[in-house]
Each structure stands twice: as structure tokens, then as C-alpha cells.
Amino acid sequence: MFCGNKTAPTPVLDNESTGEGLNDQSKTRRFEVIVLPHLNAAYNLARWLTRNDQDAHDIVQEACLRAFKFFDGLRGDNGRAWLLGIVRNTFYNWLEQQRKHTANTPFDEESHSLESAAPSQPYCNPESIQARADDARLLNQALARLPLEFREVVVLRDLEDLSYKEIAEVSAIPIGTVMSRLARGRKLLLADLGRSKQELTDGL
């Protein structure tokens, strides 16, 4: 649905955007060495943000082309965090478009309010937490259900191994917010796992 979106702005590549003043070949080579190796990281982030393969595919493609276009703006050599930041921005632009197109039906991100994910019981026993968390399917579902702002920091930290500083850069939030979102996100995740487990038990 991303490709077929006729009203979306149509990006173009022309001489101005592909490296005025810089040798194209050396730019391409630098891009290829600095940015492209992080394609898996880009895809993983996009896949967790969009929660489906096709949209993730489209977003990473667009993000890579944007990255190439704005490559001259990369300072330093942390291509990974830089590309992930572009993937994230591309995703939020896409999400905005989606929301405009589905203005009459609320986007399902919004149905996951923080309140609905509040823990119903305290989870103080590490062993029972571990038992709940020790189910890959439930964990993946719970992570996918986590509200976006928490899901992205958890994915960037625990799957992409980014430092707090890098997460702050990628997500354009202060480090303190990175910390509080990680804490909240992780607790919401456990609360969700607790509920899933409860439903499972009730259903038996």
C-alpha cells in the first residue's frame, strides 16, 4: 500500500540530489561501506515498527535512497545510528500518511493506551517473571503490542545493542527520556506477558 500510494510525494533522484560537488563514485563507495552494511539493522527496526514485511521492505528502500541523497550530511562515521534515524523518520512520515488516509478509523496504535497495559498485579517474583518471559511466541506478541514509543527504544537497545546516547540521537529524545521509556516499556512488556499467561491458563 506504500508503493501504490499515488498521493504521496514522489521522490526523485537527479543531479542535484545525488552529490553535487562530490565525486559520485567516491560518494557511492563511502555510502556502500558506511551505510549499506547496516541493512539488517534497518530492516529489523522497520519490521518491528511496522509489524509487517511489505511495509518494512518499502520503508527500508525509501530510507536507503534518502540516506544516499543526504549522505553528505553524515558527520562522523556512525553509519548505523544515522541510517536507523532515517529509517525511523521515514517510518513516522509513512505513519502520518497512513493516519491521514484512515482518518475515519482510528489507527490501532492508539487502541493500545498506556492504561490498558498497566499491570494488574505486582510481579515481584523473578522466577515467575522468567517463566512467563520464557516463551518466544508470547514475548514476540507482547513486544509487537507495545506502544510505539516504548517498542522503538526496546528494539534499539535490546536487539540493536545501541547505547543510550545513540538511541537518544536516533529517536531525537533526551537520554533521560530514553531511560524512562526503557523502564516503562520493559514493565509494560512484563505486564502484557503476565496477562497472556493468565489467558492461556484460563483457557485450559
Added chain:
Amino acid sequence: MDCKEIVELLPAQVDGELGPREALRVDQHLQGCAPCRAEYAQLAAARAAVKKHATYFAAPGDLARRIERALPPAPVPRNRRVWSWPNAGALLASMLAVAWSLGLYMTLPTAADRLGDEVVANHVRSLMSDHATDVASTDQHTVKPWFNGKLDFSPPVNDLTSEGFPLVGGRLDYLDHRPVAALVYRHNQHVINLFVTPASAAKNLGPQHLARHGYHLIHWVRGGMDFWAVSDVDPVKLDRFKNLISAHVQPV
């Protein structure tokens, strides 16, 4: 520090992002405070569960191929044209292909610089082509003999799974004008390429640390073998990897 301050620091404690002094203070508080300990346990359990069970979605092959596929060189269009994904992919891929082939032969200032770049290029290529290994095996007794007859030396091959660096396999690569053994290891989601050749001098050397485009490289000589390790993994972990590899090699 009171509990409120401690709780604010707990995510950073769980993630090892606190400085040693603060970490120690948080630790001391946790020993005497059950509610904070419970909070810490929750965060740690969630982190461990995500790291252990969450799916890591690698880019599908066609996405990588669209970029790496070598097409006939296409000039950058001069007229503004309406976007389409196949055109964009083809354009980008051909630009990359041209630059890649030219770029590999670019001369660089010093031997270590040039080799470092070559090592990174080999590493990147192994990741892009989705063909990191010619022989995929976690068994060192499969990987080591595989090199017989392909190289005029026998590289040391050791599985380091128990130390957190599982062996993934090996392949032939080309470095500094000669064929080399490339051993592929993993650490969590990170791929580590280890290039091995016989050293030109028997003397132990290094380690020499380099950073290139966000990658870390370590070059060292031990036991008559010349090693290059390269990865996007944390440099401290790469150094640990180097020590583990070295521990299995007898110094000359």
C-alpha cells in the same frame, strides 16, 4: 540516594550504562532494599527475555540483492522523472557496482590503512552477498579440514560457543594479494570475520586497533599467523574475541 533516585537509575544499571562509582552505589542500595531489588529484577527479566526470544528480522535477500545486483552502468538521469521502485533500485545498484569495482583499486596512504580498508571491504562484501561462508558449520573439525588443498597453510580453527562467540563457518577470501582463510564467528547479532594468513615474520606483533566507518579492526601476529578481526561489535568485546583466539594459538 533515596529509592526514587535509585529507581530512575535502574534501567541504566540493568544496561550497564552507569559509571563504576554510580553502579557501585546502586548495587549497595539494592542489597539493602527489597522493593528496589524487585524493580531491578523486573527490568532485568524483561531485558533478558527480549534479548533471548525476540525475533531479529534480517533484511530479505531480494532487498539486499536489489542494491548489490551488478547491472550495466546507468547514467544518473538528467531530467526529473517520476519515481518507481524498480528504476530506483536498478539505478542505485548500478551506481554501487561501478563504484565498488573502481573503489577496490583505490590506493591509500599506508599499508595498514590500505589493508584495513581491504579487510572492511571483505567483511562488508561477505555480509552483503549473504554468502559469508563457503563451509557453514559450527564444528571446528569440519571447518579446518575444509581448507585442506585450498590454501598452502592450515589456519587455527576453534569454536568459541561456550565463550559467547559461536563459529559459523569459513570461506576463502583474498587479502593483500593472496588467498586467505576467512573464519566467521558470531556474537549475538554481530558477525565477526577473522582473516588468517601465515605471517611474513615469525615475531609476535600487536595488537593494533583500528576503526573504520563504524567498524572495529584488530590486527595482530601470533604463533607465526597474521590475524585481522573485524566487526561492528563493541571494541571491548572484539578485544575479548582476540584474546580467546590468541589463547588457542601457541606463541612461537
